[in-house]
Amino acid sequence: xxxxxxxxxxxxxxxxxxxxxxxxxxxxxxxxxxxxxxxxxxxxxxxxxxxxxxxxxxxxxxxxxxxxxxxxxxxxxxxxxxxxxxxxxxxxxxxxxxxxxxxxxxxxxxxxx
Amino acid sequence: xxxxxxxxxxxxxxxxxxxxxxxxxxxxxxxxxxxxxxxxxxxxxxxxxxxxxxxxxxxxxxxxxxxxxxxxxxxxxxxxxxxxxxxxxxxxxxxxxxxxxxxxxxxxxxxxxx
Numbered sequence: 577x578x579x580x581x582x583x584x585x586x587x588x589x590x591x592x593x594x595x596x597x598x599x600x601x602x603x604x605x606x607x608x609x610x611x612x613x614x615x616x617x618x619x620x621x622x623x624x625x626x627x628x629x630x631x632x633x634x635x636x637x638x639x640x641x642x643x644x645x646x647x648x649x650x651x652x653x654x655x656x657x658x659x660x661x662x663x664x665x666x667x668x669x670x671x672x673x674x675x676x677x678x679x680x681x682x683x684x685x686x687x688x689x
Numbered sequence: 690x691x692x693x694x695x696x697x698x699x700x701x702x703x704x705x706x707x708x709x710x711x712x713x714x715x716x717x718x719x720x721x722x723x724x725x726x727x728x729x730x731x732x733x734x735x736x737x738x739x740x741x742x743x744x745x746x747x748x749x750x751x752x753x754x755x756x757x758x759x760x761x762x763x764x765x766x767x768x769x770x771x772x773x774x775x776x777x778x779x780x781x782x783x784x785x786x787x788x789x790x791x792x793x794x795x796x797x798x799x800x801x802x803x
Contacts (some may be wrong), residue, residue, distance in 0.1 A: 608790050619693075619779055619794035665732065669790035675720055675739060675783065677792055682731040 578603045582666050584682035589656055590688050597651040598662050599640075599666035608687040609633075609642050609649040610677065614663045623651075623664070658687045691715055693795035695780050701801045702770065710798045714781030720785045721763040722756060722792065727776035737786050738763060747763040770802045 581597040588680040601609065608627045624633030629644035638653045649666060666680040693714045702708050706786040714721060723735040737745035738757040752774075763780055777799050781792040 610791070612794075614719075620781075621794070623790055625791065645692045660738075663731075675785045675790065676722070676734060676737055676745065677790060680734045 578607065578670055578678045580626050580666050580668055580678055580680035582664075582683050585663075585682070586684040586686060587635070588686045588688065590656045592656055593687075595651070595653040595656045595660075595685070597664055597685070599649045599651065599680060601649065601666075601668050603647075603668055609640070610667040610669075611638070611640055611649070611651050612646075612665040612667060612679075612684075614636060614665065616662070621666060656685075656687050658689050661685060661687045693780060693793050695778075695781055695795035695798050697798060698796065699799045701803060702767070703803055704770060704772075706770075707766070707768040709767065710764040710778055710780075710800075713767075713796055714761055714763075714780075714782035714793070714795075716782055716784075716793060718782040718784045718793070719760050720783045721757060721761065722781040722783075723759070723765055724779040724781065725776050726779055726797070731778075736765075758800075767800075770800075772802050775800055775802045 579602045581600050598688045610625045611623040613623045614620045624635040626633040626642035629642050632641045640649050640651045663682045665682045669674050670676050693696045697713045720739045722737050722740040725733045735749045736755045741757045751768050777797045778793040783792045
């Protein structure tokens with residue numbers, strides 16, 4: 577079945593550092609890809625998405641490009657802030673037509689001032 | 690109210706209690722979901738409802754009983770829970786049939802079973 581693998585956390589960075597959180601996926605069809613973010617004490621919020629190969633999703637300074645050849649959707653930001661501290665989830669839409677998302681295990685990010 | 694709301698936000702219950710979690714979506718969506726989020730398994734899909742019909746039950750124990758009276762409301766009835774059921778329970782909604790798979794999440798109910 578479909579699956580998502582994220583880099584192990586936790587990740588700790590200093591403010592203004594560059595961020596990359598790796599995400600790779602396995603799917604039999606052509607899924608849409610998502611990054612969700614969960615701030616402390618809250619539910620998940622959509623951060624960005626891409627619906628087809630070579631699409632780039634972007635929001636709040638974060639970017640991710642749908643790479644079909646490497647089955648990847650890595651999350652990047654050039655300069656992180658303390659307010660970016662959260663748990664980040666990579667997800668894909670089920671490629672068998674079921675209306676559901678398959679989530680990775682999440683990566684906890686902590687940004688120190 | 691906007692988006693997806695969940696009540697209560699926090700719940701402490703004994704193993705012999707019966708309680709219910711409530712979710713309401715104000716987005717006009719036709720699909721709703723229950724997820725369990727715990728330290729051991731970060732995000733587990735429990736139930737899916739499309740047009741008020743349950744379309745998925747991921748081998749969830751019968752002590753969890755979902756109810757979807759209409760496309761805007763979703764309940765999770767709890768009885769004789771175990772301490773390992775302590776977790777954050779998240780509700781989500783989406784619009785089926787548009788090709789947009791984005792799900793919108795509520796803030797969750799933090800459940801503690803004593």
